[in-house]
Amino acid sequence: MSYATYTERTDAIAPWIDNIPSHWSEKPLFAIAREKQAKNIGMKEDNLLSLSYGRIKRKDINTSDGLLPASYETYQIVEADNVVFRLTDLQNDKRSLRSAICSERGIITSAYVAVEPTGINPALFNYLMRAYDVQKVFYSMGGGMRQSLGFDDLRRLPIVAPDLEEQTAIVGYLDRETVRIDGLIEKKTRFIALLNDKEKAAISRFVRAGIDPNANMIDSGVEWRGKVPAHWTRGRMKNHFKQVKRQGYDDLTVLSVYREFGVIEKSSRTDNINKTPEDLSKYQLVEPNDLAINKMKAWQGSMGVSALRGITSPDYVVMTPVGEHNPRYMHHYLRARPMPWVYRLISNGIRTDQWRMEPEKFLELPVFLPPLEEQQRIADRIDLELERIRGLIAKTDRSIALLREKRAALITAAVTGKIDVRHMA
Numbered sequence: 001m002s003y004a005t006y007t008e009r010t011d012a013i014a015p016w017i018d019n020i021p022s023h024w025s026e027k028p029l030f031a032i033a034r035e036k037q038a039k040n041i042g043m044k045e046d047n048l049l050s051l052s053y054g055r056i057k058r059k060d061i062n063t064s065d066g067l068l069p070a071s072y073e074t075y076q077i078v079e080a081d082n083v084v085f086r087l088t089d090l091q092n093d094k095r096s097l098r099s100a101i102c103s104e105r106g107i108i109t110s111a112y113v114a115v116e117p118t119g120i121n122p123a124l125f126n127y128l129m130r131a132y133d134v135q136k137v138f139y140s141m142g143g144g145m146r147q148s149l150g151f152d153d154l155r156r157l158p159i160v161a162p163d164l165e166e167q168t169a170i171v172g173y174l175d176r177e178t179v180r181i182d183g184l185i186e187k188k189t190r191f192i193a194l195l196n197d198k199e200k201a202a203i204s205r206f207v208r209a210g211i212d213p214n215a216n217m218i219d220s221g222v223e224w225r226g227k228v229p230a231h232w233t234r235g236r237m238k239n240h241f242k243q244v245k246r247q248g249y250d251d252l253t254v255l256s257v258y259r260e261f262g263v264i265e266k267s268s269r270t271d272n273i274n275k276t277p278e279d280l281s282k283y284q285l286v287e288p289n290d291l292a293i294n295k296m297k298a299w300q301g302s303m304g305v306s307a308l309r310g311i312t313s314p315d316y317v318v319m320t321p322v323g324e325h326n327p328r329y330m331h332h333y334l335r336a337r338p339m340p341w342v343y344r345l346i347s348n349g350i351r352t353d354q355w356r357m358e359p360e361k362f363l364e365l366p367v368f369l370p371p372l373e374e375q376q377r378i379a380d381r382i383d384l385e386l387e388r389i390r391g392l393i394a395k396t397d398r399s400i401a402l403l404r405e406k407r408a409a410l411i412t413a414a415v416t417g418k419i420d421v422r423h424m425a
Helices: 122-134 138-144 164-209 327-335 339-345 359-363 372-415
Strands: 009-011 019-021 025-028 033-035 049-052 055-058 076-078 083-085 099-101 106-108 113-117 158-161 217-219 227-229 233-236 241-244 255-258 262-265 284-286 291-293 303-305 310-312 317-321 366-369
Touching: 049 106, 055 099, 083 122, 099 122, 122 158, 122 164, 122 372, 164 227, 164 327, 164 372, 241 359, 255 291, 255 303, 255 310, 284 317, 303 327, 317 359, 327 339, 327 372
Parallel strands: 262 303
Antiparallel strands: 009 019, 025 158, 033 113, 049 055, 076 106, 083 099, 083 113, 217 227, 233 366, 241 317, 255 262, 284 310, 291 303, 291 317
């Protein structure tokens, strides 16, 4: 789609904008908005809000999860059309979206900056702040070395905008287009969820019943295991693994355990915010075909048989193979449904995020395995299925990323005057 542009332009004060339409204004933030500082003294409000993934969402004020304040009276009251900024941890977190507009009255942590637009359309201000956010403007403020910013740091932030009538037209166009793009993203996200479910179901079916639909099935005698092919052999995990702790290999690659992938190189992911310590002498050696388990998250499926040699956290459990089994088959079996549910049954802990699976209980779990040749065939079939499904997921992920880029670029272009959408509103 081609867009009209403004012909007459003038230089902007904000270097990240370059220039704006000549009839637009550029003012410091304090000229068009003011800070909200209404404390929730006396618990006037109990509608708890939070800023998450660029949206203001409701939270249960009675929850016991996460860090809780001594009193919600220290929180600030925000109103509909206020824009909230989370300008903390700027040096460590450069991925999060840091602003969003409120759709209702509520309370939010006083660690955030709440702003009330007074001389600008609140929705346009919200879109403009999102454009600044995507352009990483906030990270360069305050000298670029600040961990956090307050309203005083935002006061002179240059705000560009046309007159109110044109602001309304821009907001109308962006509202319509972002809803359309968000709808496409939602459909594609649901498709990925369906593919993930299909993948999990296929793996579970193959590792629990094999690939021969005509196999004679018998009762396993284990409630959560159900029926198994009659020719499969029963054993226990201790017949296949034993726990080891080998340290002093700090020159090897650091590995991590993901519930989505199993054992991978930690550096291959950008979403792992846990810092690797300088001293790796206590990290454990992981050899190919070893089993690595995050015992605090085993109930989520956070384990895997490694294909790599490296070192991993001393808090993990590492087990070396002692019995005959195909490592790829075992990898899929240990992560397939309903095994994470089984790990939950044998884990201990008061709170969900503190459930711990002890290795002794894991090693006593029963396991039913086909002959080695059949394990190989099942593993090969699973790999083919995964290649097909994950190819579709990757393709859909790329299309979602392109849509998000288009959404961000469209917002930025419209609110900084690079395109003229007045006739399209």
